[in-house]
Amino acid sequence: MQPPILEAQERIYDATRPFKGFVRELWAYRELAFFLAWRDVKVRYKQTLLGVGWAMLRPVVSMAIFTFVFHRMAGIASGGIAYPLFALAGIVGWNLVAEGVGAGSASLLGNTNLVTKVYFPRIVIPLSALARGLADVVPALCVFAVALAVYGAAPGWALAVLPLAVLHALAVAFGLSLWFSALSVRYRDVAHALPFVLQTLFWVSPVGYGAESVPAAVAMLYWCNPLTGVIQLFRFALLGSAHLPLELYVLSAACGLGILLSGLWFFQTVEADFADVI
């Protein structure tokens, strides 16, 4: 008989204190995060006719409708840039956040069997759900590239900021997902509230119009929306120019950071009871 394999460290769990080592734990479970993300992406378009074509079709249709409603009917200006391109840049950013929040918020309830049957840091679940938004960004960017070519435009040096814009979008989506998913474990209201919240966010974010159209009197309030910074940054990265005053961008980013940090705190506080309540 072989001697028992024992790890050097001994873990002690005390009912009165929460489990520790959050970051180390998350790192230890990075492969699980990867596998769950891979599963979500892989399964997403299985047994669909259009497959990944959906991720291209949706921004195209949105762009067409925006051009008709916002540009033709409402006469919204796009600051010298072809409106369809202007709208599409915003749509790419918005979709990334909206998809991420949608998938992330539903992720815990969607993985109930994992939560009640296996241990791992629960944060892995909303984190890996972001992959769904991320997976759709690549086809959406391809659509944007085609649109650029159609309008005879070319991307500028600002494209270098794109990774930052994606990261910013994911951070905001993750922050919101943490709140919504953790709340959804106890309160099923989240499923009802989420579409409404996203719809509201859509109107108060510069997707179909530019942030420059917002009256100066409410600009500060407008930029408190964490999505304002994200979408304007996307517009800047993809189009080379956008209304993006540094101090307002920082304000928006700080609000996003606030949601992320408070989300992490809230998630960690309630995570230990997920298996009992879900």
Place this chain on the structure above:
Amino acid sequence: MSVPVITADRLGKRYTLGGTPGGIGARTLRDAIGAAIRAPRRAGEARELWALRDVSFTVGAGEILGVIGRNGAGKSTLLKLLSRITRPTEGRMRIRGRIASLLEVGTGFHMELTGRENVYLNGAVLGMRRAEIARKFDEIVAFAEVERFIDTPVKRYSTGMFLRLAFAVAAHLEADILLVDEVLAVGDAEFQKKCLGKMDEVVHAGRTVLFVSHTMGAITGLCPTALLLEHGGVVMQGAAVDVVHAYLNANRSAPPSIDIARAQHLDAHHGAGIVRLERVELENPFGGSFAVPWKEPIRLTLRYQVEQDMTNVVFGLRVDSTTGVPLFGAHHTDDGAQPVTIARGTHHLNIIIENTLQAGRYVLAIGAHSAVSRDILFLVPDAATLDVLDVTATGRPYLGKYGCQTNGSAAWEFSD
């Protein structure tokens, strides 16, 4: 005892039931707010349930400990605490080494993904490293016997294939401590044997195993020691055979002797009430209940009352499944014995039933009829509920099911 790898010190887990704001009952925000408004002071009165309380025990390295107890005794809660799925309300636990829990087979399997993809996904869910899964992949697939279908989506698998693959991944976990809940309840009899064999292998690799099961045979067969839980507390820890015995004693489903009420007799026949069954007693009860070990003959004593002198009486019995399917019947005249004459009064009758029953629960019907008129003299359709246990009389686990309805035996003689 070797080095303790699991030490539970006064572990307790409390669940709150009922509609308090923080309680499990609150399903929507409206409920929570509503409850707080309606009865702000009732928060402390919420119904509390201690699923576990004051549970202390240690498990040494390489030990394999069976955990038994009735439904709701706290077995699953204990595994959930140890595997950190849920947090204890009070107490401490110390765990040395990598712990993996197997509370369900196939957790995280996705129907749309192929067998291969699911092996990796499920492995990661159970805490295996990617490299570790890759190394064991062939072994897992071979164990599950699904080589030909490994690149087919598991939604096209049969239930058996699915369960085999799921168990195979789990069985190849490289953890120091394995927490297992009822995994043996998967697959057909053949695969269950294979699973048991694999479990045996796991133990001999020096791993520590906590094994929760309702299958007493699996407990006594796999675990040298066992822990008995009752109402959330440890009642006994010791040699598995003793603990199983104590459990069966405490868990008597029916006492070994049963008084038969008048109402249990079928009365819709001519001459009803002339003969009445009063008592059925099992002479060789196991664990103090109306139960016999596997293959052990069933020895019954009947006591019955006769109102007037009778001639030409034939006694009979029938064994039914709990779903009412008649399995076999016997009359005392089957082997050529003559119908009997009985005088008025109380009498006894001893019966030995050859036990060809598989482990499980059965219903005994007992009656008598007249050999001349064919009239039923009495019939009690559910005279007793008999449990045939999944252990042999010596406490050895019972494995020889082979998917059949009954046991048979054969004499084997080899010659040139």
